[in-house]
Amino acid sequence: MNYGIVSQEQLEQIDGVLSEKLIKLGVDCVIIIDMAGNIITAKDNGESKYDVYSFAALAAGNFATVDAMAKLVGEQEFSLLFHKGQESNIHFSKIDDELLLISMFGRDISLGFLRLNVVDVIEKIRVIWGNQ
Amino acid sequence: MSFINLKDKIVQVKIVYYGPGRCGKTTNLEYINRTYRKQIVSEMVSLKTHGDRTLFFDFLPFDMGQIKGYDIKIQLYTVPGQVKYNATRKLVLRGVDGIVFVADAMEKQREKNIRSLNQLHENLQSYKESIFNIPLVMQYNKVDLKEHGIPILPTSILEKDLNSRLKVPYFEASAITGYNVAATLKKIISSSVISIQKKLL
Ligand SMILES: Nc1nc2c(ncn2[C@@H]2O[C@H](COP(=O)(O)OP(=O)(O)OP(=O)(O)O)[C@@H](O)[C@H]2O)c(=O)[nH]1
Ligand SMILES: [Mg+2]
Numbered sequence: 633m634n635y636g637i638v639s640q641e642q643l644e645q646i647d648g649v650l651s652e653k654l655i656k657l658g659v660d661c662v663i664i665i666d667m668a669g670n671i672i673t674a675k676d677n678g679e680s681k682y683d684v685y686s687f688a689a690l691a692a693g694n695f696a697t698v699d700a701m702a703k704l705v706g707e708q709e710f711s712l713l714f715h716k717g718q719e720s721n722i723h724f725s726k727i728d729d730e731l732l733l734i735s736m737f738g739r740d741i742s743l744g745f746l747r748l749n750v751v752d753v754i755e756k757i758r759v760i761w762g763n764q
Numbered sequence: 765m766s767f768i769n770l771k772d773k774i775v776q777v778k779i780v781y782y783g784p785g786r787c788g789k790t791t792n793l794e795y796i797n798r799t800y801r802k803q804i805v806s807e808m809v810s811l812k813t814h815g816d817r818t819l820f821f822d823f824l825p826f827d828m829g830q831i832k833g834y835d836i837k838i839q840l841y842t843v844p845g846q847v848k849y850n851a852t853r854k855l856v857l858r859g860v861d862g863i864v865f866v867a868d869a870m871e872k873q874r875e876k877n878i879r880s881l882n883q884l885h886e887n888l889q890s891y892k893e894s895i896f897n898i899p900l901v902m903q904y905n906k907v908d909l910k911e912h913g914i915p916i917l918p919t920s921i922l923e924k925d926l927n928s929r930l931k932v933p934y935f936e937a938s939a940i941t942g943y944n945v946a947a948t949l950k951k952i953i954s955s956s957v958i959s960i961q962k963k964l965l
Pocket of ligand 1: 817842
């Protein structure tokens with residue numbers, strides 16, 4: 633995988649998958665970041681006003697911390713990382729060793745339903761990334 | 765490694781301020797945050813303890829404008845300097861493009877600077893990066909203390925201790941008054957951007 637540079641075409645395809653598979657279902661905001669805290673792409677429903685750059689830095693730190701804790705207790709990784717709030721929830725999913733997919737969603741979507749779609753999205757992204 | 769978005773023409777560059785505890789890393793970012801409001805799109809994020817020591821990192825996104833049609837977004841981070849936080853220090857270094865090593869010029873901190881620099885070297889190795897290849901700038905901070913009669917290491921000693929093999933650009937500075945904070949920042953940004961351009965060509 634050519635991490636570091638993504639072509640315009642690849643990004644457009646990925647954005648398309650995120651819109652089709654997550655935003656259309658009612659997910660408020662989806663961000664793909666790398667483990668260094670860079671934003672690869674961000675899509676939202678047009679209403680959410682998150683500061684995505686700070687968010688990416690914190691999310692990468694959060695994920696890295698949990699990952700390091702997993703190693704300390706002898707786990708490969710904690711595969712599910714999920715934060716639940718009153719109005720909004722955040723779900724983290726690892727695409728590969730370098731990339732994370734983060735979804736923010738409200739009360740009207742269940743975690744199970746979201747996870748199914750995230751798995752599907754990640755598979756599609758891997759294919760797009762592989763095709764270069 | 766920086767991330768380059770060819771669709772929106774954005775380059776994200778990660779710069780980390782590294783150095784021993786209380787050397788003035790956070791104070792550098794605070795000064796930048798106050799002085800360059802126009803170029804800063806969002807709030808500075810500081811994960812710190814009650815005593816104002818950095819616990820995980822400070823984060824400050826900084827807009828550089830355009831170079832060759834690309835929007836350059838600089839992401840400034842600090843690491844926590846306290847000895848016990850090396851695990852988190854390492855996490856912050858992941859994917860770093862350029863480093864400012866902030867040394868504390870106070871005489872009594874001489875050993876700590878050297879130990880911190882050695883650990884930076886080891887931490888970079890764990891990411892298969894080399895301190896000899898990565899863009900790096902030295903900052904000898906707190907030179908203002910000389911006026912207050914506090915013993916300060918001469919720059920020649922700091923150069924010998926920290927920079928005799930690396931031979932990177934260095935600045936005497938005072939993060940608290942702002943002296944050479946911008947010069948340090950400009951230097952590390954230009955070194956990092958040049959190094960990214962080289963990788964691209
Ligand atoms: N006199 C003087 N004091 C400074 C200077 N820079 C920082 N300080 C002071 O040194 C103390 C520590 O500064 P910080 O910026 O919090 O240090 P740090 O490197 O972020 O420390 P950690 O987060 O623990 O790693 C504060 O009391 C600052 O006001 C300087 O240039 N001159
Ligand atoms: Mg600090």
